[in-house]
Amino acid sequence: MTKEGWIEVICGGMFSGKSEELIRRIRRARIAKQNVAVFKPIVDNRYRPEAITSHNGVYTDAIVIHEAKEILEHLLQKTNVVAIDEIQFFDDSVVQVAQELADRGIRVICAGLDQDFRGTPFGPTPKLMAVAEYITKLQAICVQCGGPASRTQRLIDGKPAETDGPVIQVGASEQYEARCRHCHKVPVGKTLPKSFLPS
Ligand SMILES: Nc1ncnc2c1ncn2[C@@H]1O[C@H](COP(=O)(O)OP(=O)(O)O)[C@@H](O)[C@H]1O
Numbered sequence: 001m002t003k004e005g006w007i008e009v010i011c012g013g014m015f016s017g018k019s020e021e022l023i024r025r026i027r028r029a030r031i032a033k034q035n036v037a038v039f040k041p042i043v044d045n046r047y048r049p050e051a052i053t054s055h056n057g058v059y060t061d062a063i064v065i066h067e068a069k070e071i072l073e074h075l076l077q078k079t080n081v082v083a084i085d086e087i088q089f090f091d092d093s094v095v096q097v098a099q100e101l102a103d104r105g106i107r108v109i110c111a112g113l114d115q116d117f118r119g120t121p122f123g124p125t126p127k128l129m130a131v132a133e134y135i136t137k138l139q140a141i142c143v144q145c146g147g148p149a150s151r152t153q154r155l156i157d158g159k160p161a162e163t164d165g166p167v168i169q170v171g172a173s174e175q176y177e178a179r180c181r182h183c184h185k186v187p188v189g190k191t192l193p194k195s196f197l198p199s
C-alpha cells in the first residue's frame with residue numbers, strides 16, 4: 001500500500017508568488033478536509049503579524065514560531081498537512097523537522113527564498129530542496145526588462161545596493177525588486193562561494 005508523507009518546496013525570488021502558491025495549496029487541502037497547521041518565523045513581521053500574507057494582499061492565519069522544533073509542539077493528532085512560509089529564516093534544524101514530519105506521514109509544504117540579495121543560496125532552502133520529493137521554482141517578472149526574475153535586487157535609496165550588508169533584512173518593495181540574472185547587480189566584492197563554482 002502507498003504510504004503518505006512527503007516534502008514539497010516552493011522557491012524563487014521575492015514577488016515570484018511563493019506565498020500565493022502556498023496559500024492556494026493550503027486552501028485546496030482544507031477543501032479536501034485535510035487538517036492543516038500553518039507556521040511562519042517571528043522574524044517576518046511585515047503585513048499581518050499572525051498570518052502568511054502575499055504581496056497581492058491574500059492571507060491566511062499562521063502560528064508564529066521562533067524555532068523549527070516548536071512545530072512539533074503545536075501538532076494535533078489529526079494534523080496531516082504542515083505549511084511553513086519564509087523557510088530561509090530558519091536554521092538548518094528545519095530540515096530535520098520536515099524530514100521527521102514527512103516520515104510520520106505528514107505532507108509538508110515549505111515556501112521560501114532560494115537566493116539572498118547577492119544571488120547566494122539562502123539558509124536551509126537548498127538543503128530542503130535536496131531532500132524534498134517535489135520542488136516548484138517560481139519566477140517573478142524582472143522590473144528592468146520583463147524577463148524571468150530568478151533574483152532579488154536589494155535597494156538602498158531606490159538604487160541597487162553596491163556594498164555587502166546583512167543577509168537578513170526584512171522588507172518589501174521599498175527595499176527589494178525582482179530582477180532576472182542579467183539585470184541583477186551583485187554587491188562589489190561578492191561572488192558565489194568557491195563551493196558553488198566548478199572546479
Ligand atoms: N515584479 C513582479 N513580478 C511578479 N509579481 C509581482 C511583481 N511585483 C509585485 N508583484 C505582485 O506580487 C504578487 C506575488 O506575491 P507573493 O505571493 O507574496 O510572492 P513571494 O512570496 O514570492 O514574494 C503577485 O501576484 C503580484 O501581484
Ligand SMILES: Cc1cn([C@H]2C[C@H](O)[C@@H](COP(=O)(O)O)O2)c(=O)[nH]c1=O
Binds near residue numbers: 014112168176
Ligand atoms: C533577498 C532577501 C530578502 N530578505 C527578506 C525580505 C523579505 O522580508 C523576505 C522575503 O519575503 P517574500 O515573501 O519572499 O517576498 O526576506 C532578506 O532578509 N534578505 C535577502 O537577501
Ligand SMILES: [Zn+2]
Binds near residue numbers: 180182
Ligand atoms: Zn532583466
